[in-house]
Amino acid sequence: MLKLATETMYRLVDFAVAKGLISPIDRPYCLNRLLEVMQLSAPEKIDYQPEEIPETATRYLDTLAECACKLGIIGQSGENKDLFRTKVMGVLTPSPAEVRSEFGKRYADAPEKATEWFYQMCRDSDYIKVDRIAKNQRFFEESPCGKLEITINLSKPEKDPRDIAAQRAMPQTGYPKCMLCVENPGYAGRIGFPARQNHRMIPLTLGGGNWYMQYSPYLYYNEHCIVLNENHVPMRICHDTFVRLFDFVEQFPHYFLGSNADLPIVGGSILNHDHFQGGNYRFPMDEAADKIVLNCPVEGVKASVIDWPMTCIRLRGENREALITAADQLLEAWRGYSDPERSIFAETRGQKHNTITPILRKENGQWTLNLVLRNNLTTLEHPLGVFHPHEDLHHIKKENIGLIEVMGLFILPGRLVSEFEGLTKYLTGQRSIDEIPRDPSPLRQHYSWVVQIAKTTGTELTHEQALEAIHKALADKCARVLADCGVFKDEAGVLAFLNTLGYQKA
Numbered sequence: 001m002l003k004l005a006t007e008t009m010y011r012l013v014d015f016a017v018a019k020g021l022i023s024p025i026d027r028p029y030c031l032n033r034l035l036e037v038m039q040l041s042a043p044e045k046i047d048y049q050p051e052e053i054p055e056t057a058t059r060y061l062d063t064l065a066e067c068a069c070k071l072g073i074i075g076q077s078g079e080n081k082d083l084f085r086t087k088v089m090g091v092l093t094p095s096p097a098e099v100r101s102e103f104g105k106r107y108a109d110a111p112e113k114a115t116e117w118f119y120q121m122c123r124d125s126d127y128i129k130v131d132r133i134a135k136n137q138r139f140f141e142e143s144p145c146g147k148l149e150i151t152i153n154l155s156k157p158e159k160d161p162r163d164i165a166a167q168r169a170m171p172q173t174g175y176p177k178c179m180l181c182v183e184n185p186g187y188a189g190r191i192g193f194p195a196r197q198n199h200r201m202i203p204l205t206l207g208g209g210n211w212y213m214q215y216s217p218y219l220y221y222n223e224h225c226i227v228l229n230e231n232h233v234p235m236r237i238c239h240d241t242f243v244r245l246f247d248f249v250e251q252f253p254h255y256f257l258g259s260n261a262d263l264p265i266v267g268g269s270i271l272n273h274d275h276f277q278g279g280n281y282r283f284p285m286d287e288a289a290d291k292i293v294l295n296c297p298v299e300g301v302k303a304s305v306i307d308w309p310m311t312c313i314r315l316r317g318e319n320r321e322a323l324i325t326a327a328d329q330l331l332e333a334w335r336g337y338s339d340p341e342r343s344i345f346a347e348t349r350g351q352k353h354n355t356i357t358p359i360l361r362k363e364n365g366q367w368t369l370n371l372v373l374r375n376n377l378t379t380l381e382h383p384l385g386v387f388h389p390h391e392d393l394h395h396i397k398k399e400n401i402g403l404i405e406v407m408g409l410f411i412l413p414g415r416l417v418s419e420f421e422g423l424t425k426y427l428t429g430q431r432s433i434d435e436i437p438r439d440p441s442p443l444r445q446h447y448s449w450v451v452q453i454a455k456t457t458g459t460e461l462t463h464e465q466a467l468e469a470i471h472k473a474l475a476d477k478c479a480r481v482l483a484d485c486g487v488f489k490d491e492a493g494v495l496a497f498l499n500t501l502g503y504q505k506a
Contacts, residue, residue, distance in 0.1 A: 005067040006044040009034045011051065012060045016092040018053040019124040033091040038064065039073055056123070058131040061085040083195045085126065087188065090197020093125040096185060099200045111252050115280070118202065119223050122215045125198045129155060129217055137417060141475035145309045145482060146408075148284050148475050154414040155218050180228045180273040182212060204251065206244040220404055220411055221281040227257065229274040235262040236274060237331065237355055242324045245360040246367075248278065250320075255280055258359035258370075260402045265376035265385045266355065266485075268402035277403055284408030285312070285370070286361075292491060297502035298326040305494055309482035310406060311373040313498070316366055323369050330371055331356055333501050342493050343386050345377055353377045357406050372406050373487045389481045395445040396477045401485050410478045419443060420470050423450045427466035429459045449473070 013030050016022045022030050035043065065074070065081040065088075074080045094102070099121070107114035122128045132155040140147050176183040179194070182201070189195030194217075201212040210230035215223070227248060241259060248257045257278035260268030290304035296315070300322040306312050313330060317323050334354050338346045346354050357372040377386045389397050397405075397412065404411060422443045425431040433454050437443040443450075450470075457469045488494040495505060 001067055001070055002040070003044045003046050005038055005040070005064060005071075006046055007048060008060050008063045008067070009038070009043065010048050012057060012064070012088070012092065014050055015053055015057050015060065021092050021094060021121070021124055030092055034088065037088055037091060038068065039071070056130045057089065057126050061088055061126060064088055079191055083189045083191075086195035086197050089126045090186070090195075093127075093198040093200070094121070096200055100202065103202050112254050115223060115225075115252065115255070118200075119215060122200070125200075127198045127200070127217055128215055128219060133218060139471060141471050143475035143479040145479045146284060146287065148478050149409045150412065150471070150474065150478060151220060151410065152412050152414060152416050153218075154417065177232045178270060178273050180226065180270060180275055181232055182228075182230055204248070206247045207240050209244075211244070216277075219279075221279055221283075221409060223255070223280040225255065225278050227276040227278060231274075232272070233274050235260065235267060235271045237262045237358065239324070239328050241358065242327045242369075245276070245358060245369075246320045246324065248276070249360050249362050249367075252278075253362050256359060256361035258403050258407075259357065261355045261357045261374045261376075263353070263355050263374070263376045265378070265388055265400060266357075266374040268400060283404075285359075285406070288312075290314070292495070293506040294498065295504045295506050296326060298322050298329070301326045303503060305491075305498075306370075309479060310486045311488045311494055313371045313373070315369040315371065318366055320367060323367055327358065327369060327371060329501055334373055334497070337497055337500070339493060339496070342488065343377065343379075344375055344487055348377065357403055359403070359407065374485075375487050387485050387487050390484050393477055393481055393484065395449065396474065397481050401481065405481070406485075408482070410481075412474075415442065419446060420467065423470055424461075424463055424466035426450045427454060427457055427459055427461045427469060428463055433459050449477075 009031060012034065013022070013027055016030065017024050017027065031043065035041070062081075062085070065084050068074045068084050069076050069081070074084045099118070103114050103118055106117050119128075123130050135154040137152040137154065138150070140149050142148075176187060176193075184196045185199040185201055187193075187196040187199075199214070201214045204211045204213055204227065206227070211227055212230065213225055213227050215225050237259065245257050245259070249255065255278045257276050259276050260271075262271065264271065285306075285308055288306040288308045291307035292305040294303040294305065294313075296303035300317050300319045302316040303326070304314050306314050315323050315326050334356060335352070336346050337354060338344055344354075346352065353375045355374050355376075357374055359370040359372070361368050375387045378384065379386055382388065382390065384391075384398070389401065396416070397410070419442050423446055426433050427450070433451060437447055453469055453473050457465075461469060483489075488497070495503075
């Protein structure tokens, strides 16, 4: 065991040197730090032979975690091993000062070179969980609203009951306040809160305030970054939001930046810390064509309603101030707009319901600002939201529809992989289509859906054909999710709203 630990530490140091995480001259220092983490006073004497450097350090980190378990350093649960892996990798991750310095040097050459380096460093340091992300199922599928991107998320590990019990017994520190706070980098973590010794951030100035850029550990698309407020303050869509969007994209013109809405139901999963999401990626919504071309009352701004299930007003132009003015006017008007005939109410019982999801990018010298109208009204018929996936879609998607899904990239729960495998048996004839699953079978919630699929495909498909049929039907469901979330289902409704601002159909 000690010889295996020694060999793995040597290999991990080789990896860090090869990836540029540490300098060759710092090999002895880093080995000593790893010995400290492994609670060893000296390496074992071994006949060490270097090997080809792998793409990621995962194999080495897994081996050291298993060694730590057998040596009694950590417990056997998955979360204990995750905390330990991060502690190990934190030894080999460049310091915050080194990261800021290197990023600044590369940014002076080109913003793309700076983000490319930072992104790769986060992958090499195992902050971005490359091997786990590779487990996700990802595919594109045509739907009634065009091609959608779908990811079935298998990268986040399931909770171990031992960890859940341990978390309940631990004192609640309230530190850091959330996973987006600036106190996270370097934090050792605890059961129920991830370790962050290998986490680094880049400081930014947006709208005259202090913000930070980091990458998502479980990124959902290329260079999926998070831009967060220095202060732990709630999400809020306002004039300053638009200013910060433009400030960021001016600094990183190869990235888009967008914000979740600032209200429950239509907002993202973290509403208590103001933040944006961005990256180097194009989404299905970006390919949507203009559906209604508009004359905009703000000079220098081109406007349209795009051909997308969710109501999205697209503003284009070269003058950022004109675009911000148009966005401010649209947001203010939407905050107070009601259309009872279409179940749109700006406020009920003192609760405000209207907000937007804004997304900005710059291409060929022109800004494109997408403003997606959102409303979080609930009723007895739709207790989770009128403009939210309706109940017949909950077997696929019940959670909030945030920024990423708004743009046509669906993040679906990992349970669907095994459940879809079970459904294929109906379409291949291995199981009679008349056989209703009994509770607590997870297939029961999908039964009426697979019956509908079978009416089109029959029940004599191959396994591959059955999965293809399910994926196609899944894309149709996802398009329905977007349609349910759209506040205006007709042209007359959205034009009636826009007319109040002085927009006219061209």
